[in-house]
Amino acid sequence: MAFLPSWVYVLVGCFSASSVGASDLSDMEPTLWKESPGQFSDYRVENGKYLIDPWNYTKRMGMYKILLNQTARYFEKFAPENEQNILWGLPLQYGWQYRTGRLADPTGRTDCGSASGDPLCVSVDSWWADLNYFLSSLPFLAAVDSGIMGISSDQVMLLPPPKDQMRFCYDVSSCRSSFHETMNKWNAFYQYLQTPSSNFDDLLKYLWIAHTSTLEDTFKSFEDRCGYYSKPEERFERNWVVAVEYLAALSFPTTLIRSYKFQKGLPPRVLLKTDVVPFISDFTAFQNIVLFALNVLNKLDKLIG
Numbered sequence: 001m002a003f004l005p006s007w008v009y010v011l012v013g014c015f016s017a018s019s020v021g022a023s024d025l026s027d028m029e030p031t032l033w034k035e036s037p038g039q040f041s042d043y044r045v046e047n048g049k050y051l052i053d054p055w056n057y058t059k060r061m062g063m064y065k066i067l068l069n070q071t072a073r074y075f076e077k078f079a080p081e082n083e084q085n086i087l088w089g090l091p092l093q094y095g096w097q098y099r100t101g102r103l104a105d106p107t108g109r110t111d112c113g114s115a116s117g118d119p120l121c122v123s124v125d126s127w128w129a130d131l132n133y134f135l136s137s138l139p140f141l142a143a144v145d146s147g148i149m150g151i152s153s154d155q156v157m158l159l160p161p162p163k164d165q166m167r168f169c170y171d172v173s174s175c176r177s178s179f180h181e182t183m184n185k186w187n188a189f190y191q192y193l194q195t196p197s198s199n200f201d202d203l204l205k206y207l208w209i210a211h212t213s214t215l216e217d218t219f220k221s222f223e224d225r226c227g228y229y230s231k232p233e234e235r236f237e238r239n240w241v242v243a244v245e246y247l248a249a250l251s252f253p254t255t256l257i258r259s260y261k262f263q264k265g266l267p268p269r270v271l272l273k274t275d276v277v278p279f280i281s282d283f284t285a286f287q288n289i290v291l292f293a294l295n296v297l298n299k300l301d302k303l304i305g
């Protein structure tokens with residue numbers, strides 16, 4: 001990632017310029033946002049701990065909802081209605097993964113996440129769900145650890161998936177010990193957030209540093225999942241990880257409106273082996289162009305290292 005080709009800026013410009021269509025902010029909220037838990041008391045309590053099942057779509061979404069709620073006060077100075085909260089990008093991406101079938105079991109061995117089976121089930125075999133696990137649990141637990149969530153660090157615990165339990169961490173102390181540096185980066189973001197003089201651009205920098213660090217820590221552990229997908233989807237997954245580095249380098253502002261518009265360019269379903277980029281007939285021209293551009297970006301990235 002030695003330099004950013006100028007067309008990357010043009011592409012990001014496209015994302016921002018594409019028309020919104022929705023005028024109401026609540027239309028841009030992630031899928032099933034209203035149905036998701038919005039406070040700790042919506043979760044089960046056992047031995048003085050809130051138990052959250054992140055393998056249930058709305059329950060994992062609830063972690064984001066509490067996070068957005070508890071951080072809203074720090075973004076009031078930028079715009080009303082929490083629109084400028086840059087944490088919106090995370091739940092919006094998670095909602096897109098759900099809507100497009102990416103949280104379902106890609107092996108087809110279970111009906112986890114399938115419309116006819118258990119639609120709210122989040123599959124531990126889904127590559128998207130596994131990486132999102134860390135992009136939801138680490139920012140959430142670091143926020144608890146930073147003291148901005150109104151509960152203490154030992155008061156919350158996440159429930160394990162049905163298998164591969166050793167690959168995950170479940171509470172503030174175990175996530176801190178497995179992902180020390182990354183948790184520190186999330187903590188640094190929340191520390192800066194609480195600074196009265198915090199500015200928007202620096203907030204974005206802190207956020208993207210923590211985000212990319214989370215992916216770097218976890219991406220390799222789930223490479224085995226890529227094999228469950230069609231070649232085009234697998235390629236998209238690998239391209240996506242590279243694309244996120246570029247979004248980070250550009251400090252893409254992950255506010256509600258900007259994230260919502262950005263998603264118009266993302267594939268609306270899991271890619272099939274018969275899909276040929278950029279000629280996928282049920283995708284918009286914009287979605288085809290984005291997939292094509294991501295292929296080029298990845299090739300270029302490999303070339304320039």
Ligand SMILES: *[C@@H]1O[C@H](CO)[C@@H](O)[C@H](O)[C@H]1NC(C)=O
Pocket residue numbers: 038039068069070072082
């Ligand atoms: C946060 O949640 C509380 C309780 O659910 C709600 O009354 C309040 O409006 C929320 N605040 C924001 C900014 O979303």
Ligand SMILES: *[C@@H]1O[C@H](CO)[C@@H](O)[C@H](O)[C@H]1NC(C)=O
Pocket residue numbers: 055056057058059118120121122
């Ligand atoms: C997810 O949680 C909702 C709300 O508690 C519940 O109705 C649903 O059955 C759960 N689904 C799964 C797969 O855990």
